[in-house]
Amino acid sequence: MAVSNNGKSKIIVGMASCGIAAGAQEVFDSLAKHIAEMKLDVELTKTGCIGACYREPLIEIKTAQIPSVIYGDMTVKRVKQLLEQHLVNGQIISEWAVVGEGIQTSEQDLFENQRRIVLRNAGEINPENIHDYVERDGYKAIQKVLKDFKAEDVIAEIKNSGIRGRGGAGFSTGLKWQFARQSESNEKYIICNGDEGDPGAFMDRSIMEGDPHSVLEGMLIAGYAIGAQQGIIYVRAEYPLAVHRLEIAIQQARERGFLGKKILGSKFSFNIILKLGAGAFVCGEETALIASVEGKRGMPRLRPPFPAVRGLWDKPTNINNVETYANIPWIILKGAKEFASLGTEKSKGTKVFALAGKIKRGGMVEVPMGMSLRDVIYKIGGGIKDDKEFKAVQLGGPSGGCVPESLLDTPVDYDSLTKTGAIMGSGGMVVMDDRTCMVDVSKFFLKFTQEESCGKCTFCRIGTKRMLEILERITEGKGQPEDIEKLESLAEYIKQGSLCGLGQTAPNPVLTTIQYFREEYEAHIHQKKCPAKSCRELIEYRVIPDNCTGCMLCARVCPVDAISGAKKEIHYIDPEICTHCGACYDACKFDAIDILTGVLEDEAKTA
């Protein structure tokens, strides 16, 4: 964390998609304007995701006197005061600071418990400038490989590091490379899977936006190892900024001679092109992805033959995900031993997680494998938003599951997480509190997989539809006594009767919630109650007379005019008109709206 080379002060604005969404561009423009007006001698630059997404927009200031302070929740209004106080007067505004060297903030532990390998350059470099990457040992790994390594040496090194695929399944990367190497062909391909489709996951987007060259370099090394000359990055079309920055990175790498013919004077030639996905979750599966690159409907096929033997255009192909490639240069430079010293016996290195949902500090974090879920959520994530009660953490998206409080001490590694019924997945971690209904969550994921099923396998196509119908009727209060057993048996059929990971894992969210939150399903089915007070058909909103001040705010926001009552009179919600949207509940400032569940049942009993 040094000031720029010439000793000049530096201001770095975090400008990944979420930063920009939170207003980073306006902050950047305002900084530029004020710096010019105040004639300050400071370098203004941008970077990717700094990681503390919950405090976006973020900026970091480095001066000769104060090495580094990261400020959060930056607004245009704060810019002038910040420049005057921090840069001109040399005073830190600690109330605005997230973390800083030499100061104490309540969030200081955010980065302290992390170990950053993949995110080594996150927040440190301008992703649109290859110079910044090169300065931080960028493209040194490929130079080392070209100079000192035979292809077999690279594969041995990657195998020794113990790294497993970060896309979800966790297959040994070194072995995968070895298989592709052993397949004889004069034409081979390297594919980077950037089709990050799990809802609630944004690690790969952040890496591609924040450190695109690390991905390119990882692919180069893989290309050298298996004997490929062509690389393809398959990126989700919903990630325009990632596409833009990868395009710039590829262009700059070509100009510098890191891509193209006879790289750095060696015999090795390699090129990378981008392919934009067109919106199909199933394309995250490798054979479906290959079909999509070939211009077909993205439908998976039977394996074997694996892509390492017969992949793109029937040629041997190696596919890894974004995070896996981003690890590779570090492993080559620091050595397999150093990498393998991190993590657990069977899961080496670190893992990047996207923390989201009902968590205080949502963002991008990277931790050594083996850290407990509890530590990730509480020590790094700061615990549950508004200090509500933790209910579950969802891992692995639509292929994963919900882990309850009783299993929070599970270490983050492939095998331990699989034992809980969830999976490591690509790294989405969505935290849920007591207002999240677990039946609704499983319905949410099933709706997703049902829509995204490519339709090839009958069990996946029709089975998920039937499961979804059952979940829908349960959440509508029309569940039948045998529904849980029906869900379980359908789940088993779908798992066994599906060709690819999408179908094989689609029932996981339902199975884990039945396993850990069965009583919630039963309450819906037998008592027509939603304990989380979330399922609309099972709840009712009522005014609490003692708290109502008659301010009319709720009546104004009600979209269907279900609320009556004049000013300073206690209001009344007409249950016949109310659609249970919750607008009044969110609007009320006096806690005068109550949510009841199972009312009709209870009233019927007492009547």
Add this chain to the structure above:
Amino acid sequence: MEASPVENLDTFDKRPLLKILKKYAKKKGILIPLLQETQKIYGYLPRLALVQISEATNTDISQVYGVATFYAQFRLAPVGKHLIRVCHGTACHVSGATRITEVCEEEFDIKDGETSKDLKFTLESVACLGCCSLAPVMTVDDNTYGRLTDREVRKVVEKLKK
């Protein structure tokens, strides 16, 4: 997917399409990028364009149509001047995305997935925009809005309607 409206052969301007066809048509595996480029030109995939692509690339029209209907990105009907996409990823879902879509439906007076009659607005749900820490999120054209509430959404809509 809904059928494309009948297009008029006389008014369909195929010149920009022919240009890209000339550039790409003979390359292998080019169908998806071609459809993406075509959609960039017309805002959707007109039926006549699909026929042109089929002929130029020597691909069965059934295959072109099959690919066009497989991927969520492609549309067979015109899209509104402004595209409003509400994120329904996991984080947004647990933070109230359903409500955000409802407010949009009320404000634009269209249902999710529909385009307003004056062709000004199209409302869609998307699986995940990847801005999970700002949930709930929506995008209007190229702008992203996060940490939304009923009121915030109405503010955005008001600005848009002006």
